[in-house]
Amino acid sequence: MTTAEYNKCVDDFSDSVYRFILKNLRDEDKAKDVVQDTFEKMWIKAENISYLKAKSYLFSAAYHTMIDMIRKDKRQTHFDKVNQEDHSHNEQYSDLNEILHRALDQLAEDQRSVIMLRDYEGYSYREISQITGFSESQVKVYIYRGRQHLKKYLGRIEALV
Amino acid sequence: MDYLDGIMSPDRVIKLMSFLKENPDLKTELEEFEEINVDPDKKRFESKRTLKKAFLVNDSNFDDLCIASLEGDLTQEEATLFQKWLQQKPLKVREFELYKKTRLIPEKISFDFKSTLKRRPVSRIFTPKVWGYFSAAASIIILIALYLFISKPGVNENTLISEKITDTTTIKIKSQTSPESQAKTDTKEEIIPYNKPGDSKQPKNTARGNAIVEKQVVVQDLSIGLDKSNHFIQPDTIELTLNKIRRKEINTLPEKSIIAALVSIKDLEVVENINDNLDLSQMAVKTFKSEILKEEKSKINPDKFTLWDIADAGIRGINKIIGWEMEFNKEYDDEGELIALAFDSNAISLYHTMNK
Secondary structure, rough: OHHHHHHHHHHHHHHHHHHHHHHHHOOOHHHHHHHHHHHHHHHOHHHOHHHHHHHHHHHHHHHHHHHHHHHHHHHHHHHHHEEEEEEHHHOOOOHHHHHHHHHHHHHOHHHHHHHHHHHHHHHOHHHHHHHHHOOHHHHHHHHHHHHHHHHHHHHHHHHHO | OHHHHOOOOHHHHHHHHHHHHHHHHHHHHHHHHHHOOOOOOOOOOOOOHHHHOOOOOOOHHHHHHHHHHHOOOOOHHHHHHHHHHHHHOOHHHHHHHHHHOOOOOOOOOOOOHHHHOOOOOOOOOOOHHHHHHHHHHHHHHHHHHHHOOOOOOOOOOOHHHHOOEEOOEEEEEEEOOOOOHHOOOOOOOOEEEEEOOOOOOOOOOOOOOOOOOOOOOOOOHHHHEEEOOOOOHHHHOOOHHHHOOOOOOOOEEOOOOHHHHHHHHHHHHHHHOOOOOOOOHHHHHHHHHHHHHHOOOOHHOOOOHHHHHHHHHHHHHHHHHHHHOOOEEEEOOOOOOOEEEEEEEEOOEEEEOOOO
């Protein structure tokens, strides 16, 4: 990959990588750090990465960087974890998207990641499998379970409303 | 058996037939084998349909089919059947609509720090490898220049003068003061002890053969104190700093040669004192500039050594080797700051003003 191609990747993919990480982490600073780290990693390996596979590499690197960060944070804030589910029904929701993202927050990390890769980026099961390192059948199961969970959450909210 | 199975080679079949002619009993036995023939049965399993699974939509697989429909995992036929089933189940339609709402809508989120991620194109000319070649070439040029410009140490004046001074053990500096100077200062007689060669007290660190320099005589304005007519030195004009006195190895020292000796010491110190209080790098810079760049010693700043100096030396070296007439000149302001560079050759002339 040339420097020009690398810079084009920055223009083309940094937004989507940032969105993917931000939606997962819900922390702008951390998301920016992950994006910086991810592009740094790609720059180091730029000679060995073709432009055509750059997006897949970026999402894969970003995903794994994010997982590492989440695991590190979990160790640090294990006892401070707040059960969001206990409070969620008492809050007012402005629109469906907000509700959906509330529901998304409650998904397991793996389910959330694969659903976002699927819906935001339109990746196939195989591509998600390559990015996350899960098998295709695992990806499929995570998506199915995630959707079921989201549907149940939306159903409960609608019933309340 | 191979013959019956039809996998025997023709040569072996011919041999087998000739063998059977000679053994008719065995031929009869083989013919009996040929009569045994089992035909494949053409019967079929008629209940294949019971094993096949039809695409069915029911309450138990409804959720899976909803998601499969959303993900595009259903075939066209399956999707049609699913839609038909849904039309018959209005309650399920509402559930399916909920599933549809689980699809995330991409938001417009932009990363505002793209510029920090971007990289400048790296010059392909000045790769690390090329820099390595440049460095090696520069080193070679400097070495050649050093070799060409620095003259080899020969017999200098001090050595010649010191050679005239022979056969004595002390250097006496007698005092002969004028009445005027007597009034100002006390007269002195200083004796600088001399150790003969082989003496146990002789210092071990000697320099250049006979010219042993151990202490240094600092002579201030010797021309004033030197009275050639009397062959004496007025001591009040001489400041002897014993911890800096240099001793010269002198074999004989006739009294009349004292002046010569002191003159030689003076000359020696004047030359050597230039490098006083300079560290190794400063001395190297000073030597480089004086010997190679031919700068005036009094104007040399040993603390300043730039790439331009190396370039200048390189050009001089090239001129000397191949006979060109390239010139590399520098202009300084009153404060000694470099203000301009000029390069001149038969082919090209350049003038560059330095930015401050």
